[in-house]
Amino acid sequence: MSTVIVVGEVDGNEIKNISQQVAAVASGMGNVVGIVIGNNVSEAAMKLATSKIIIADDERLEHYDPVKFTSVVSQIVKQVSASKVLIGATNMGKDLGPRLAAELEWGYLGDCLEAGNDGFVRPNFAGKILAKSNPNGPVVASIRNNAYPAGESWSGSVENFAGNIPESNLNTSTIENVGAGTVELTEANIVVSGGRGLESSENYDSHIRPLAEAMGAAAGASRAIVDAGWVPHSHQVGQTGKTVTPDLYLAIGISGAIQHLGGMSGSKFIVAINKDAEAPIFKVADYGIVGDLFEIVPVLKSKL
Numbered sequence: 001m002s003t004v005i006v007v008g009e010v011d012g013n014e015i016k017n018i019s020q021q022v023a024a025v026a027s028g029m030g031n032v033v034g035i036v037i038g039n040n041v042s043e044a045a046m047k048l049a050t051s052k053i054i055i056a057d058d059e060r061l062e063h064y065d066p067v068k069f070t071s072v073v074s075q076i077v078k079q080v081s082a083s084k085v086l087i088g089a090t091n092m093g094k095d096l097g098p099r100l101a102a103e104l105e106w107g108y109l110g111d112c113l114e115a116g117n118d119g120f121v122r123p124n125f126a127g128k129i130l131a132k133s134n135p136n137g138p139v140v141a142s143i144r145n146n147a148y149p150a151g152e153s154w155s156g157s158v159e160n161f162a163g164n165i166p167e168s169n170l171n172t173s174t175i176e177n178v179g180a181g182t183v184e185l186t187e188a189n190i191v192v193s194g195g196r197g198l199e200s201s202e203n204y205d206s207h208i209r210p211l212a213e214a215m216g217a218a219a220g221a222s223r224a225i226v227d228a229g230w231v232p233h234s235h236q237v238g239q240t241g242k243t244v245t246p247d248l249y250l251a252i253g254i255s256g257a258i259q260h261l262g263g264m265s266g267s268k269f270i271v272a273i274n275k276d277a278e279a280p281i282f283k284v285a286d287y288g289i290v291g292d293l294f295e296i297v298p299v300l301k302s303k304l
């Protein structure tokens with residue numbers, strides 16, 4: 001049976017939900033070895049839903065460093081003779097995955113919606129087509145958030161990483177949360193996004209951010225308002241922004257241009273608020289509210 005590595009990510013004392021989802025996918029693909037890298041991550045690492053866990057816990061691994069993390073994972077790949085590495089399509093996963101594939105001279109499949117021994121399914125052309133790839137060699141794949149339910153933690157064997165941590169000329173001096181609130185867009189279960197219908201950055205701050213906060217959601221945006229300088233690019237959802245697949249996506253004052261849909265139409269449940277009943281966003285919405293957002297959002301906020 002082949003060995004599949006799952007690279008888990010930690011959030012405080014917990015394993016990120018997306019990593020548990022990846023662990024669940026991997027469980028049907030062979031012997032699964034989980035890897036958790038960081039500083040003081042041992043307690044959280046034990047919760048990764050894989051039968052074997054290798055923990056690289058070291059102060060030199062406090063922050064994500066592509067050189068060190070790529071080296072640690074590739075050393076473990078060789079140690080356990082793995083033929084697949086799965087990782088969440090998070091900020092880290094999207095950076096580490098291709099680097100790892102290059103280092104190992106493996107293939108890379110990004111943003112997969114399905115993964116299994118019979119192939120990997122991923123969207124192409126802004127989600128217009130789904131392509132199935134069945135690689136005939138070893139592969140690194142990143143898996144999109146919410147593509148699978150999370151695996152449950154269970155006790156398995158735990159080992160400490162015994163390899164080398166290389167020097168890196170990268171140095172993290174500041175970590176600034178430029179977030180869309182406290183939740184990272186690509187990992188959020190709920191995303192509340194605003195568009196040009198909000199008319200100003202002040203209205204984005206007074207309508208979208210508090211609503212997102214009240215719902216424990218990440219705040220997203222259309223490109224129109226990113227280009228207008230109302231919010232940073234880190235908030236942008238769409239073809240040239242982030243791809244999100246939350247349980248609930250709220251599109252407020254967003255027309256639903258194809259480039260926006262490309263980044264959010266995979267959401268499980270879409271609710272749109274728009275005063276134009278003909279707006280294309282309603283074609284993908286499960287629920288549509290035709291009306292003035294300046295009347296609807298305050299009511300929604302007060303109810304929440």
Ligand SMILES: Cc1cc2nc3c(=O)[nH]c(=O)nc-3n(C[C@H](O)[C@H](O)[C@H](O)COP(=O)(O)OP(=O)(O)OC[C@H]3O[C@@H](n4cnc5c(N)ncnc54)[C@H](O)[C@@H]3O)c2cc1C
Pocket residue numbers: 194195196197198221222223224225236237238239240241242252253254255256257258259260263273274275276279291292293294
């Ligand atoms: C190469 C390329 C890449 C692109 N990438 C992206 C991308 O990644 N993400 C992205 O979003 N766009 C992208 N775009 C831009 C995209 O084509 C649209 O221009 C953009 O999504 C429009 O943003 P919007 O919906 O906020 O604005 P608009 O299209 O102007 O829509 C505003 C909506 O608000 C509604 N509205 C107005 N007032 C109210 C009110 N009071 N109450 C309720 N509703 C109201 C209007 O009816 C309208 O539907 C890209 C374009 C190109 C060419």
